[in-house]
Amino acid sequence: MIMPAISNSAASRFERAAAVCHALRVARIGQRNAPYRDANDLFLHWRLMDLIANEMGRTLQEVVPLYETILKQSLVNASVREYLPILVSKNVRQILGR
Numbered sequence: 001m002i003m004p005a006i007s008n009s010a011a012s013r014f015e016r017a018a019a020v021c022h023a024l025r026v027a028r029i030g031q032r033n034a035p036y037r038d039a040n041d042l043f044l045h046w047r048l049m050d051l052i053a054n055e056m057g058r059t060l061q062e063v064v065p066l067y068e069t070i071l072k073q074s075l076v077n078a079s080v081r082e083y084l085p086i087l088v089s090k091n092v093r094q095i096l097g098r
Helices: 013-026 039-056 060-077 081-096
Strands: none
Touching: 039 060, 039 081, 060 081
């Protein structure tokens, strides 16, 4: 996914909202390799990625590739997709916390 360059410290709410809107436009929702079912699913995961970036003091450019990799891996064995945001967020936080 193409990421706009936004640092956590300098990003305003407007810039973050613009980044999410940009991601919605470029995401391959519905395609076979896309981890998101629809725009709502993408927005949910983006909110979590943004939260993780803020909590961990990281940039979105660091968090998003890791989050999406773990999400794609988790989708392979997932029987209930509703729990994926919680599971993936936990795994990303553990990896970034090292």
